[in-house]
Amino acid sequence: MDRNSNAYTFIFSIAMVLVVAVVLSFLATSLKPMQSKNVKQEKMQNILNTFVGDSLEVDGKKMELTRVLASEKFDEYIKNQYTLNYKGETVEGVEAFNINLATEIKKPVDEQNFPLYEAQYNGQSYFVIPLRGSGLWDAIWGYVALKQDLNTIEGVIFDHKGETAGLGAEITTDWFQERFKNEKIYDGNKIVGVEVKKGYSGGTDKSDHQVNAISGATITGDGVTNMMKERLSKYKPFFEKLKNSKLAIR
Known part of the structure; x- marks a missing residue:
């Protein structure tokens, strides 16, 4: 076939598209288990980070809380995992x-499941709640202990x-999260969370629900x-049950 012909160019293009599609499909299938593992480990890392910080003491040595270390220590610190409905059941x-x-x-809220993690670390109990919402451009998410x-x-x-680098993306920084x-x-008896307030002048006041x-x-x-x-407000029914049954402090 004449390599300068339109037919050759058309057939060659189709062949290349098919080859690339097969290669990409193969790579996606091959890498999926590894990607799933990384996502799982990162989730464990984020959950633990809320109450242990960015490092752990292992055999007397302070070690960075990597994804691998988090996956190894997750079950040691996460004692219970709850799935709740909107009634706190x-x-x-x-x-x-x-x-x-x-x-x-x-x-709809009455059809949602609400995950909750109960943790023990250095003799203290913590409850870790997953978060998800909307930022300026797309989804934002996180965890609070x-x-x-x-x-x-x-x-x-x-x-x-x-979110925009240097602006909204700064929610991922330690200096913001430490606030x-x-x-x-x-x-009082109402869950209000914490307001991120422009022009906040409360300094280090920890009782005004603002940063x-x-x-x-x-x-x-x-x-x-x-x-x-x-x-957070969705977990109030469960929190009230814990308080009333005195299970919050063990």
């Missing part, structure tokens, strides 16, 4: 770790899909505010 047959919040929050009083924040971790430590989520916003990232900050309040 446990749901059987649904594993908390496997719940996809991106899908779950699209359902509450101390055993079910009111005081031990730590948070946030992430995003497409939430020891903040309270209850105002200073990121300059130039008002909408992303509002997204964090709304995400925390909306998600």
